[in-house]
Amino acid sequence: MNGQRLVSWRNPWFVASVGGTFAVLVFSAFVGFVWLPSAQDDELFKGLLNAICSAAGVPRSWLANASPPVPPSSPVSNVALTPTMLSKPSDASTGRGATLALRCTMCHGARGVSAANTPNLAGQYAPSVYKELRDFQNGARVSAIMAPMVVGLSDQDMRDLAAYYAFLPRLSVKTSHGNAEAPDVVATGAPMRNIAPCASCHGGLTDKVGAPWLNGQPLTYLTSQLNAFATGKRRNDISEQMRNVARQMTPNEIDEAAKYYAAQ
Amino acid sequence: MSSSSAYDPHESAKVAARIEQRWALVVVGIVAVLVAMVIFTGLHWAMMPPSRVETIDPTTLHVSGEFVESNLGSTVEQDGSVTVRLVAQQYSFTPQCIVVPAKTPIIFRATSADVVHGMLITDTNINSMLEPGYISTFKTRFDKPGNHLMPCHEFCGLGHEAMWANVKVVDQDTFFKMAAKTRRLSCVNP
Amino acid sequence: MLTHKRLILAHFWLAFAVFGLAILLGEWQMYIRSPLHAWLRNPDLYYRSVTAHGTVMGYVFPTLIAMGFGYAITELALKQSLIGVKWAWAGFWLIVVGSITAVIPVAMGLSSVLYTFYPPMIGNAFYYIGVVLVVVGSWIWVALMGINMNAWKRANPGRAVPLAMFANVAGSYLWAWTAVGAALELLFQILPAALGWTTTINAGLSRVLFSWTLHAIVYFWLMPAYIAFYTIVPRAIGGRLYSDTMARIAFAMFLVFAMPIGIHHLFADPEVGSGFKFVHSVFTAMVSAPTLLTVFTICASVEIAARLRGGKGAFGWLKALPWDNPQMLALAFSFVMLGFGGAGGLINMSYQLDATIHNTQWITGHFHLIFAGAIVIMYFAIAYDLWPHLTGRAMNDLRLMRTQLWLWFIGMIVLTFPWHYAGILGMPRRMAYYDYSNPGIASQASTVILSVIGGAILVISAMLFITILVRNHRAPRVTPAPFSFSQAVHEPESVPVALNGFGLWVGLMIALTVTNYGYPIAQIITQQHAQVPAIYIGAKR
Numbered sequence: 001m002n003g004q005r006l007v008s009w010r011n012p013w014f015v016a017s018v019g020g021t022f023a024v025l026v027f028s029a030f031v032g033f034v035w036l037p038s039a040q041d042d043e044l045f046k047g048l049l050n051a052i053c054s055a056a057g058v059p060r061s062w063l064a065n066a067s068p069p070v071p072p073s074s075p076v077s078n079v080a081l082t083p084t085m086l087s088k089p090s091d092a093s094t095g096r097g098a099t100l101a102l103r104c105t106m107c108h109g110a111r112g113v114s115a116a117n118t119p120n121l122a123g124q125y126a127p128s129v130y131k132e133l134r135d136f137q138n139g140a141r142v143s144a145i146m147a148p149m150v151v152g153l154s155d156q157d158m159r160d161l162a163a164y165y166a167f168l169p170r171l172s173v174k175t176s177h178g179n180a181e182a183p184d185v186v187a188t189g190a191p192m193r194n195i196a197p198c199a200s201c202h203g204g205l206t207d208k209v210g211a212p213w214l215n216g217q218p219l220t221y222l223t224s225q226l227n228a229f230a231t232g233k234r235r236n237d238i239s240e241q242m243r244n245v246a247r248q249m250t251p252n253e254i255d256e257a258a259k260y261y262a263a264q
Numbered sequence: 265m266s267s268s269s270a271y272d273p274h275e276s277a278k279v280a281a282r283i284e285q286r287w288a289l290v291v292v293g294i295v296a297v298l299v300a301m302v303i304f305t306g307l308h309w310a311m312m313p314p315s316r317v318e319t320i321d322p323t324t325l326h327v328s329g330e331f332v333e334s335n336l337g338s339t340v341e342q343d344g345s346v347t348v349r350l351v352a353q354q355y356s357f358t359p360q361c362i363v364v365p366a367k368t369p370i371i372f373r374a375t376s377a378d379v380v381h382g383m384l385i386t387d388t389n390i391n392s393m394l395e396p397g398y399i400s401t402f403k404t405r406f407d408k409p410g411n412h413l414m415p416c417h418e419f420c421g422l423g424h425e426a427m428w429a430n431v432k433v434v435d436q437d438t439f440f441k442m443a444a445k446t447r448r449l450s451c452v453n454p
Numbered sequence: 455m456l457t458h459k460r461l462i463l464a465h466f467w468l469a470f471a472v473f474g475l476a477i478l479l480g481e482w483q484m485y486i487r488s489p490l491h492a493w494l495r496n497p498d499l500y501y502r503s504v505t506a507h508g509t510v511m512g513y514v515f516p517t518l519i520a521m522g523f524g525y526a527i528t529e530l531a532l533k534q535s536l537i538g539v540k541w542a543w544a545g546f547w548l549i550v551v552g553s554i555t556a557v558i559p560v561a562m563g564l565s566s567v568l569y570t571f572y573p574p575m576i577g578n579a580f581y582y583i584g585v586v587l588v589v590v591g592s593w594i595w596v597a598l599m600g601i602n603m604n605a606w607k608r609a610n611p612g613r614a615v616p617l618a619m620f621a622n623v624a625g626s627y628l629w630a631w632t633a634v635g636a637a638l639e640l641l642f643q644i645l646p647a648a649l650g651w652t653t654t655i656n657a658g659l660s661r662v663l664f665s666w667t668l669h670a671i672v673y674f675w676l677m678p679a680y681i682a683f684y685t686i687v688p689r690a691i692g693g694r695l696y697s698d699t700m701a702r703i704a705f706a707m708f709l710v711f712a713m714p715i716g717i718h719h720l721f722a723d724p725e726v727g728s729g730f731k732f733v734h735s736v737f738t739a740m741v742s743a744p745t746l747l748t749v750f751t752i753c754a755s756v757e758i759a760a761r762l763r764g765g766k767g768a769f770g771w772l773k774a775l776p777w778d779n780p781q782m783l784a785l786a787f788s789f790v791m792l793g794f795g796g797a798g799g800l801i802n803m804s805y806q807l808d809a810t811i812h813n814t815q816w817i818t819g820h821f822h823l824i825f826a827g828a829i830v831i832m833y834f835a836i837a838y839d840l841w842p843h844l845t846g847r848a849m850n851d852l853r854l855m856r857t858q859l860w861l862w863f864i865g866m867i868v869l870t871f872p873w874h875y876a877g878i879l880g881m882p883r884r885m886a887y888y889d890y891s892n893p894g895i896a897s898q899a900s901t902v903i904l905s906v907i908g909g910a911i912l913v914i915s916a917m918l919f920i921t922i923l924v925r926n927h928r929a930p931r932v933t934p935a936p937f938s939f940s941q942a943v944h945e946p947e948s949v950p951v952a953l954n955g956f957g958l959w960v961g962l963m964i965a966l967t968v969t970n971y972g973y974p975i976a977q978i979i980t981q982q983h984a985q986v987p988a989i990y991i992g993a994k995r
Contacts, residue, residue: 004950006955007958011950017706024737032732039308054316055728057317057977060317066339070448071334078327080327084987084990188495190426190889194427200354201355205497206421238377240333284700287746287750291747295739306805309806311806313731313805314723315727317725322983323987378989379572380573382812391813394724395723396987397983397984400724417883420575421991424884
């Protein structure tokens, strides 16, 4: 084997392996990019160039001439949520939020903790507060009380408010006892009814952007919102993510879940 | 092994190599048959995995375009086929109950709003990944009416175990009667 | 001659220790999601366990086996002392540190992303850093294997590199290249997001890069088993290796075809076009060739052993085999499991049939049968064969060894066959619990219970295995006969230059990576909307 050159057309191993591999490649490319696409009836697979581009994975519009989208009959949330939005607010933003929040104290309390049956906002996730404000403003979430309150707010105002409320310390000092004492619907959900454990979105286990922190919220507020989602009266949850859960819950489960979170 | 009295190692090596070469040909044959089967089904049943690449911004699905809430569900197209649009998100499909007619060409259009999800419909060959940024488009048809489960089959977070939807296949008459009343159908109870 | 027994023993023992722990997690997972246990009230415990089980069994355990066995082969086959022992220890400690770094955030529930990562979900950075350290540690081993082989070749010009070493280096080079995909994903995509430097990630690209690693990693796991097929078993049962050249061709083919086929894991993905899926499907069919060649060569080698022991007849020779020899038993079990697993694999690789079982429990059943079955049972055989040479003590528990291998085989069949069936019924993977009271999935309940039983048998077998190794350390001292690898019927004096090195095969491997992965990767990088928000997991509170 000395003196034998590896890369040489006189080395049969080189010729056979490179030639064989190349042949398999060419054959499979021909079948995959030309022959098999010819069996598809999509317009975008017709013709050689189309077939090759589509089979290669060039992005295209596969349903260009479908019927146009049905527009929503009532306003929907138009907030594009991302998990890192509002995660690092400036001190100035929080400060401006504190000033703006003066108008909210009547219902939501001086430090974001409510004496009435309105939600406690202290320590609420910033994206959740921001999203709800935006939804009140464009009518995706309907509230006779909140609608006039948000009329004049700019986008930055709402970000500032969100930053301020997220900054405030939470009411609940009760440390979580885990899911052990939680009602079944909270701890395990009901998989075949598409009910995930509450804690897999609302903090506790992990959180989902836009889903609020629920611990210590007023019982009547929690119950009324779950019922509103269940009946479809409230529709500002993006792509029905909360209605999908609430409409599957029994009245008893709604009651248990609301009581559990109110007591935390 | 050669049983001749004059054992010739070169001769026996040649015999061994010859048998080996024959087996190598068998191997080539096996591989060729496997590939031929794939090509045959690809050509004659036009079967292809969901591979129609198309992109979309996952953060604004609900704001505009074909995946707005009011456009999800089943739609009858002018050519009589049915388009089903759905969104996967942590931890549900919307609509969470899909209704389709039997014996009708159906195109699924589905995407994810957040992480990687998957969908399969039990007792069928419908199986696709749903990924943020991409629309999965695939064609199918259901042979007969019946109920199927549609779980998410890719780990999508701590609520993954609860991400199950339902698919109801109804006969054509029933479906088109329902379609006459509303433009986007689902079997979700309001 | 083994001069660095401590190094080799350290690798094997760490491997089997983490294996012994991770198998308990596996059985626990099987149990708590079965109808025998109520639903977990914290589903995260299940996902943490899956993450840990997969990370240990997929990344740490087989890597340590390949490394320890590789160091042993270097000394035994080349008959020279290992070059770079300090580096080897450094690699070992990197793996120790990496494993600990990775497992802590997983145990704390900060990184329940499963061992396949699944961006855009992003967990705690330390989990990924730990995995990177494990891979870096193994790359030291790759370099050492190349260095040792080349030193030997310089000292022995014109001579054929011993088959065991040739195969060993093939495995190491395969790993070096296939780990690049996941390394790119971790270093350039996931870690920047996990460390907060970026807030978006290209999830489609991640999936393609991970597929680069995900299939060929199986062949990296498989290499030690195949080395044992070719170079240990025929000798241990008193036979000869049928063909040295065919063995080299098989290992070279693994190097070429194992890697540019990973997109068959993405058949159901929307970011890859159908053309590339088909090309990968064809090359996946090609990778069955080296296995089919191996089956022939090893069966022929076994037949030689039987005939040398007086076996007669077309099939009568099977009776003459040394069935009381654990190596014979392990080989037979491994082949049976490889046969079933391979048949299942042919369905997975088929561009169309895959749709029936993609991402169902079938897949979990499939890779457990291949890896935990056919491959790991050979890891046991390797340990049984090497241990007396490492400890200088007698390996006398033959009965116990046979029992252990039987239990592993039976356990694996009882575990994986129902698992495959559940997949055909459409049971999705990786769910913390299932509502078996639902009529749609009630029929799957009994399959899961069977799998729990299979898992329990495997746990018993694993504990027996560790007991056997521990008992050896206390057995009377002996001087084992010098270690030898299998002799070929026709020992080659020299081999073609192509089969004495890796230039050609590594060249082809890289060329096929470019042709089969180049365009999909380039395209996805530049795609509009491909960057999606990272979704951070773990409670914020």
